[in-house]
Amino acid sequence: NAGVTQTPKFRILKIGQSMTLQCAQDMNHNYMYWYRQDPGMGLKLIYYSVGAGITDKGEVPNGYNVSRSTTEDFPLRLELAAPSQTSVYFCASSYSFGQNEQFFGPGTRLTVL
Amino acid sequence: GENVEQHPSTLSVQEGDSAVIKCTYSDSASNYFPWYKQELGKRPQLIIDIRSNVGEKKDQRIAVTLNKTAKHFSLHITETQPEDSAVYFCAASMEAGYGNNRLAFGKGNQVVVIP
Numbered sequence: 270n271a272g273v274t275q276t277p278k279f280r281i282l283k284i285g286q287s288m289t290l291q292c293a294q295d296m297n298h299n300y301m302y303w304y305r306q307d308p309g310m311g312l313k314l315i316y317y318s319v320g321a322g323i324t325d326k327g328e329v330p331n332g333y334n335v336s337r338s339t340t341e342d343f344p345l346r347l348e349l350a351a352p353s354q355t356s357v358y359f360c361a362s363s364y365s366f367g368q369n370e371q372f373f374g375p376g377t378r379l380t381v382l
Numbered sequence: 383g384e385n386v387e388q389h390p391s392t393l394s395v396q397e398g399d400s401a402v403i404k405c406t407y408s409d410s411a412s413n414y415f416p417w418y419k420q421e422l423g424k425r426p427q428l429i430i431d432i433r434s435n436v437g438e439k440k441d442q443r444i445a446v447t448l449n450k451t452a453k454h455f456s457l458h459i460t461e462t463q464p465e466d467s468a469v470y471f472c473a474a475s476m477e478a479g480y481g482n483n484r485l486a487f488g489k490g491n492q493v494v495v496i497p
Contacts, residue, residue, distance in 0.1 A: 310489055314484060359425060
């Protein structure tokens with residue numbers, strides 16, 4: 270099992286550009302999450318999904334969008350990138366919502382200049 | 383929603399000594415308390431978790447204790463080794479049906495083991 274995979278590992282964007290961060294898991298988990306981690310800070314939930322076709326906002330959803338067309342994939346879309354979106358983004362998945370281990374991907378380091 | 387706080391923010395210990403990190407939570411309905419370890423440049427990984435029906439859980443050199451009355455739980459690392467140097471995140475959540483049951487993370491503790 271590959272677990273949770275993310276692409277790309279690194280990306281530099283110019284202000285106003287858009288991009289999609291890819292996330293996939295092969296553990297057949299219904300629950301998937303996107304977090305951002307700013308330097309010296311904890312994990313802030315951006316969006317989450319409880320199954321294919323169902324997504325909901327987390328703590329910091331502004332400036333992002335998600336979709337979940339399959340159980341395996343949960344891409345995160347950044348529209349009109351801003352310097353405040355410079356961060357490390359982690360995708361995660363779990364068997365249940367909030368009550369079991371969350372498996373994290375390796376992260377995407379994004380810089381917006 | 384649930385609010386989780388960790389203390390101290392940074393902890394330095396001599397190799398071989400013990401390290402203790404404490405977390406407090408705000409919602410008495412929370413019943414699941416995991417600890418994640420994040421090494422520099424790596425992803426967070428679960429190292430131990432505890433549910434509210436037990437007061438302590440051990441796994442080799444690490445243990446977690448839970449005080450539901452005081453609403454705090456602690457991570458104990460004994461015989462610390464250089465590979466224990468990392469950021470440790472605590473988190474808390476409640477069962478579905480008790481409102482917002484998202485996993486709420488603390489801001490993390492930096493543990494530095496001095497050889």
